[in-house]
Structures are given as C-alpha cells and as structure tokens.
Amino acid sequence: MNCLVRKMLFCLTLVALAATAFAAGKVDAELLSKESKHSFHWFPIQKTFILVSPGDTVKFAIGNPYAAVNSNTVELASPPALENGHLWLDSADAVKLFKVAEPVAQSSSAAQSSSSTQPAAESSAAAAVPATAPAEPAAAAATVPAATVPAAPKNETAGTREVKTIVIDPGHGGKDTGAQGKKSNEKDIVLAIGKLLKKELEKEGFNVKMTRDKDEFIELGQRANLANQWDGDLFISLHCNAIDATPERKKQIKGYHVYVLRAPESEEDKAIARRENKVATLYGEKNAKEELSPIEWFKLEARLEKYKQNSYMFTEEMLKAFDGGKIRRQAGGVGGAGFMVLVGALMPAVLFEIGFISNPEDEAYMMTDAGQKDIAKRISKAVSTYKAAVHSYRETLGR
Numbered sequence: 001m002n003c004l005v006r007k008m009l010f011c012l013t014l015v016a017l018a019a020t021a022f023a024a025g026k027v028d029a030e031l032l033s034k035e036s037k038h039s040f041h042w043f044p045i046q047k048t049f050i051l052v053s054p055g056d057t058v059k060f061a062i063g064n065p066y067a068a069v070n071s072n073t074v075e076l077a078s079p080p081a082l083e084n085g086h087l088w089l090d091s092a093d094a095v096k097l098f099k100v101a102e103p104v105a106q107s108s109s110a111a112q113s114s115s116s117t118q119p120a121a122e123s124s125a126a127a128a129v130p131a132t133a134p135a136e137p138a139a140a141a142a143t144v145p146a147a148t149v150p151a152a153p154k155n156e157t158a159g160t161r162e163v164k165t166i167v168i169d170p171g172h173g174g175k176d177t178g179a180q181g182k183k184s185n186e187k188d189i190v191l192a193i194g195k196l197l198k199k200e201l202e203k204e205g206f207n208v209k210m211t212r213d214k215d216e217f218i219e220l221g222q223r224a225n226l227a228n229q230w231d232g233d234l235f236i237s238l239h240c241n242a243i244d245a246t247p248e249r250k251k252q253i254k255g256y257h258v259y260v261l262r263a264p265e266s267e268e269d270k271a272i273a274r275r276e277n278k279v280a281t282l283y284g285e286k287n288a289k290e291e292l293s294p295i296e297w298f299k300l301e302a303r304l305e306k307y308k309q310n311s312y313m314f315t316e317e318m319l320k321a322f323d324g325g326k327i328r329r330q331a332g333g334v335g336g337a338g339f340m341v342l343v344g345a346l347m348p349a350v351l352f353e354i355g356f357i358s359n360p361e362d363e364a365y366m367m368t369d370a371g372q373k374d375i376a377k378r379i380s381k382a383v384s385t386y387k388a389a390v391h392s393y394r395e396t397l398g399r
Contacts, residue, residue, distance in 0.1 A: 027094040029060070029080065029087040036098040042087065049080075049087055050305065051098075057305050058097055060089070067097065158233050158347035159310040162394065163387040165207045167232035169341065170194035171239040174217030179242035181357035187215065189366045190238040193354065193375050197236075200380035206387075224344030234314060234383065235349035237341050240357040240366065241330075254359035255330030258318045259351040260311040261343065262336030310348035314386045318352070321382040325374065326365050327355045352379070 033040035038051035170190040172178030178186025355362035365371040
C-alpha cells in the first residue's frame with residue numbers, strides 16, 4: 001500500500017511540475033516529440049537537440065533564438081532552455097513549428113484519475129502535451145496520405161542509395177603547394193596517392209572521379225561543386241598534416257587522422273581547419289573564411305544531418321583498414337572541424353590527413369612508391385567495406 005501511495009504522489013508531482021511549466025508558457029521538448037511523432041536526439045556537448053520525422057528535421061540550440069527547419073532558419077518566440085534536466089521550448093514555438101494544440105494543464109481530479117492507470121512517464125506526457133491528431137511535417141506545404149507514398153523513392157539521395165560513385169579530392173595543387181616537408185610538397189604526395197586510389201577503386205567496380213588529376217589549382221568551393229555535379233556517393237579529400245615546431249617536436253608528432261564536418265571539439269582541430277581553409281582567403285576565393293561562426297554551424301548542421309551518420313560509418317571503416325599500417329593513428333584518429341572543402345558536398349564526406357609531412361618518418365613513407373600503394377589500397381579497402389555496410393543496411397529496410 002505504501003508503495004502505491006508513493007507512486008501516486010510521484011505522478012501527481014510530475015503533473016504539478018508540468019502545470020507549472022505550462023503556466024510559464026513552456027513545453028518539454030522530449031514529450032513534444034512523442035506527441036508530434038518525431039524522434040528526439042540530444043547532443044550534450046554541442047548543447048543542441050533535434051526532432052526528426054520522415055518529412056522534416058527541426059534543430060534547436062540552447063540559448064539560440066533561432067531554429068533550423070530543414071535548410072530554413074526560423075526565428076523563435078524565445079530561446080530553448082535547459083532547466084532541471086529538461087529541455088524547454090516556448091509553447092508558441094511548439095504550436096508554430098509542430099502544429100500541436102496550445103498546452104492546457106489538467107485538473108487535479110483528472111490527473112489523479114490518470115495517475116492510477118498510467119505509468120508516471122505517460123501521465124507526465126499527457127499533462128505536458130494533450131492528445132491531438134498527428135502533427136504535419138514542419139514547414140511542409142501539404143501532408144501526403146500514407147497510401148500514396150511509394151515504398152522506395154525513385155531518386156534516392158547520397159547516403160541512402162547503393163554506393164557507386166566515389167569522388168577523390170587531392171588537396172591543394174598548382175600555385176598552392178600545401179604543407180611542405182624537408183623533401184616534398186603536400187600537393188604532390190596527395191595527387192600521387194589519389195591516382196593510385198582511383199586505379200584500386202576502379203578494379204573494385206566503382207565509378208571514380210577526381211577533382212584534379214594533374215598539378216593545377218582548384219578553389220575549395222569548386223571541389224564540392226564538382227562532387228555534386230557528378231552526383232557522388234562519397235567524397236574523400238586527401239591531405240598531409242604539418243606542425244610548425246622545433247625539430248625535436250616534429251619528430252614526436254606523427255600519424256594519420258580522419259576528419260568529418262562538425263563543430264570542432266578541440267583547439268587543435270580548429271587550428272588544422274584554419275590551416276586547410278587558409279588557401280581560400282590567401283588566393284581571394286569568394287566568400288572565403290578560415291572559420292565558421294556559431295550561427296553558421298547551426299544552419300549547416302541541420303542541412304548536413306542526413307549525411308553525418310554515413311560519414312562516421314566510413315570513418316570507422318578507415319580506422320579498421322589502417323590498423324597495423326606503417327602510419328599509426330594520431331591520438332584517437334578521428335576529429336571534426338569546419339573544413340571549407342567539405343561544406344558544400346551534399347554526400348557523406350571526410351578529409352583524410354594521411355600523415356605528418358613535417359615528421360621525417362611519415363614524410364619518407366608517404367614519398368615511397370610502396371608507401372603510396374599501401375595507403376591507396378587501405379583507403380580502397382575502407383570504401384569497399386563501407387559499400388558493403390550500406391548495402392547490408394538497405395537490405396534490412398527491404399530496398
């Protein structure tokens with residue numbers, strides 16, 4: 001009996017908290033996602049959360065008075081807040097973005113009745129967002145009846161279809177030498193490896209495109225544009241890392257790193273992105289910048305959400321393929337930053353820092369024919385296993 005009483009009191013407490021929130025014009029975002037038929041995803045490091053449905057993706061950031069609805073930016077009535085372990089949205093924003101009814105607090109009698117038959121979480125959900133018809137996709141012109149939606153789209157986007165076209169982007173080129181070692185230039189090493197990789201991938205039956213296949217300069221923005229024109233399924237930008245340090249320090253810092261396009265989590269990742277992006281500002285590229293602002297990240301991540309998971313999937317295959325290789329991982333081997341060459345690529349994409357050209361050992365290996373062939377074969381292996389993983393996932397979806 002005491003246990004039952006405690007449960008009822010707990011449920012009533014949840015209802016009271018929900019009613020208090022409504023009085024202040026707030027809606028619990030996680031409960032809202034259930035009512036509006038969206039999946040809910042919280043990213044504590046970035047302090048962002050998204051609500052995803054088959055028709056749209058809505059992204060929020062704590063303290064930011066804007067939401068990203070697919071590729072559009074929408075001004076909010078008030079910024080989302082994190083309080084007492086809950087993510088709160090203004091009720092006006094919930095109505096505007098998710099077409100739910102204005103939240104109304106339940107009466108205490110109704111709350112008591114529901115608490116005796118429903119789990120605490122369900123009682124809280126009922127109080128937070130009253131039952132309504134399924135929400136329409138945010139910012140959609142019209143809702144398509146379920147019966148008219150085909151089982152599989154006719155023209156699937158990159159990241160959801162079979163992997164066929166690979167775009168290789170040897171970094172730098174022409175007047176842009178890239179990083180310089182004692183005996184080599186970055187532009188030459190990545191071009192040589194890129195050509196070998198193309199041959200390896202073609203042996204496996206892939207359609208392969210290269211943003212450059214000779215020593216020429218191509219703007220960063222144009223590289224992603226080419227990948228989009230070729231309707232690529234995977235974009236791989238090849239680079240060599242470097243540090244400006246004492247000879248002793250250069251001997252210590254070595255290894256490969258695979259980067260995806262995401263907000264950087266360390267000063268080191270920020271510095272690497274600035275170095276790779278500097279070419280755009282150095283040669284006067286239109287709209288060039290070395291670093292993205294927080295609001296630019298916010299807008300960009302919402303648009304690229306559909307490719308992020310596949311980029312991570314390919315990164316995992318890269319780590320497996322390079323295990324046991326001559327060039328080992330630097331730290332964890334994975335990072336993320338605002339590389340401008342990846343910004344416009346509408347497909348899964350990575351930037352691969354093959355090794356440190358400033359490190360004598362890494363440089364020597366990247367310059368040899370045997371080293372370049374080994375690196376190309378390992379990348380090719382990662383592409384093949386990534387393709388198999390995507391195919392397997394599609395089979396589970398009945399495609």
